[in-house]
Structures are given as structure tokens and as C-alpha cells.
Amino acid sequence: MSDDHAAHAISAYGSVINQTPHLDRIAANGMRFDSAFCTNSICAPSRAAILTGTYNHVNGVTTLDTHLDNSLWTFPDALQDAGYVTGMIGKWHLGHGPGFDPAGFDEWRVLPGQGHYHNPVMLEADGVIVERGGYVTDLITDDSLDFIDRHADRPFALFCHHKAPHRVWEPSREHFTMYDDLDIPEPETFRDDLVGRAEVVQAVKMRMMDLDPIIDLKSPVPAGLTLDEEISWRYQRYIKDYLRVVASIDDNVGRLLDDLDARGLTDNTIVVYTSDQGFFLGDHGWFDKRLMYEESLSMPLLVQYPPVVDAGSSSDEIVVNVDFCPTLLELMDVEIPSSVQGRSFAPLLDGSAPDDWPQSMYYRYWMHHDGAHDCPAHYGVRTKTHKLICYYNDPLDQPGAHGPTEPMEWELFDLVADPYEVNNVIEDAAYADVRLELEAELSRLQITVGDTAYPPPSARKN
Known part of the structure; x- marks a missing residue:
């Protein structure tokens, strides 16, 4: 799993700005999911949803300032109990110290918080601090290969969690000058003026002009640029570094795939590549994530498992991150507890879908005005054809x-x-019936997952 890797920066998903040949190998040998979504597009909450198979109001990780109580059940616990040797290497981002360190893992070596791209410090069990020399994506892969080497003769479950391509996008030496001679195409909506969108959406601080020239762009702004020229210059600085760190991810995924091939393990290993959420790559003029717009909501999801998955297949059925947990448990012949809210998408892996497969998904972003990006609190519903978003705009403590x-x-x-x-059609009379249907579906989903509509009952008037 990577951090903030947008699906539209993977060539298997049709990227027009970069090539990812090793990630494409997973897609070519397995299934590409075209409608995989997160339930909260921000790092810690999405990771908690993946590990527990529950929504954030259930697992308690609603914002970046909340942590995962390690007494809660996670699916690594179940894998460990079933006899798999389990390892977590890389980015954890769910809290540290007693009560929050990784649990359910026989071995773990993780970055504290976000960690650093170069010469990172890593934490191990019992508070051991390991100072590492090198580039973080390479080091996480080195440790992952070592884990496989030591446990290849027994069932294992390895969580190789990369920091990249999270902000502040520091490339490795090997990729430092990649794209220097190219202009990366600006996305279709790069000059979106956001007219007609919610006022709180128009006010978010995720535009190109909100990037810090020194920290994010690593260069002072050249003198004499017009505003339009500066926005384009900022985009090129941003997107090239982003794609450079993605290239390192791709190279290192190739190392893992090559190792499985060399050991003869490929046909007996479930390989999953995903990210904790999507990311804006200049879409609508934005960077970052958080909002329920497609580029942020969508997750890349590639699954390779030769005994079950046809090579080069794809699915456009809706799956969400709470579904990852029960899916892997089913594929690994481990019982799925009743506490899991997600649904296994293992039945989709043969290219078909059950008649009762969900046709909608529920989303909720809780971290109202975080002080940096100023994204509004909101929830919504997405179907295969429409999306309804309610910006309730309340921090709710x-x-x-x-x-x-x-x-x-x-x-x-x-x-x-x-x-x-x-084109926000919320006031368009032609969509009045659609709005009513989506409002009803939103209410149904909230009841189904046990979430509370806004305003909360304590604030409602009789």
C-alpha cells in the first residue's frame, strides 16, 4: 500500500502523465478495480477502516488527531491466530506507544508519524529505534524482502506500506532529474473556477497558490511571471516531484514481484496493490485529497492471485476500503467476524457479481477546518451514475x-x-426526483452502517 497514490497516476488506469510498468504487471496478471473507493479520504481513518473492516464512527479513527486503539480487533489478529506469520513494515500512522503501537503482527518496523524520505528513523517493538541510511521506499522494500526471505517456507501475510507519494514529494537520487525535459500535461479541469460549487468548496486551501515554494516546490518562484504563468510553473514543480516518487514505488513493486517469481511463490500468493486514498493531481486546480470528488475518493486497487483471478480482467462494481478485510480473510480461509461491516468482494474476482451487490457507497469526512487545508466536514452517497454531497460544516467536537x-x-x-x-445540479429542477432518491439512499446507508445524520439528535428541535 502506498500513501496518496492517485489511480490516474498509474498507466494501467490510463494515466496520460506517467508510466508504471511494474504496477501494470499486477493488473496484467490479475484484476483492476475501476470503482474502488475510500470511506474517508484521509490517511489514518482510511487505514483504520482497512484494518478493522469498520467505518470510522465505529473504530474511532475519524481524523488525523485520533489513533487506533490496539485492543480493537483487526484482521491481522485473525491471520496471526490462523497460523500466518504477520509483518507490518513502513507507514503505520495510527499512533504510537502503549495502546497504539501495531498489534496482530509477529514483526513490525514502522515510521514514526509521517517519517522522512531520506535517512528515516524507524520504530520496532519494545520501543527500539532504528536509524536508517538511504531512501525510504528502498528501505521499506529491503525490509519486506528480508521478511519474505525468512518466512517463505510458511504461510505469511506481509503489509508493505510505503510513505510515498505523500507530501512533500522528495525523489530518490535515481529519479531526481526524471521529467526534467518534459512538460506534464495539465488536467482537463486545471483551470476550473469552481463556479456553482458549494462556497465551502470554493474556499479550500488546496490550490496551486497554496503550495509552499520552498517546502513543497523546493524553489523560489521565478520573477516576472504572470499569475497564470506562476500557477502553471507551480503545477510543473509539484507534479514532477510527485511522479518521481511514484516511479520509485513502481520500481520497488517490481523488486517484490521479481522476488516472488524467483522463489516460485507467485502462483500461491495473493498480491494486492492499493493506496489509502486518491489524490488531486491538479484536478480542479487542487492538490491533496479530503473532498468527495472522484480523484480523491477513488482508490487504485489491483489484485493478482492466479488460482482465482483471470489475467487482465477488470471490474466496475463498487467496492470500498472496509471490504478489503473480509475479502482477504475469505481468500485466506479465515473466519470473518460479525463485527466487520464490509463485504467480501471475493465473488467479484471471477468476473461476475452477485445479484444483490451494492450499487452505492457511503462517505464521511469529519475533520472540519483542520487549520491547513480548510476542507469542510461532509458526508455523501455515490452510485454508479450520481453523487450527492452534504456539507454539514460542523466540527462536532x-x-x-x-x-x-x-x-x-x-x-x-x-x-x-x-x-x-x-456542474452542480442541486438546484436543477430536472434532477429533483434524482435528489430525492439520493437523499433516501443516503439515509438508508447511514442507518445500515450505524452513522448519525446531521444535526445529531442532541441538537435537533422537536
């Missing part, structure tokens, strides 16, 4: 969320007629 509370706003997008989400 969530850790790391701040005021002010603002009036509720809504957005409605027709994903068939408007795949780039530039």
Missing part, C-alpha cells in the same frame, strides 16, 4: 476539527453527463 460552523450546503453531480464534476 472531533479532535483536530475546528470552527466556525457554517450553513449547510449541498452538491449533486451527474457522473454520466458530467464525469469531471464541474
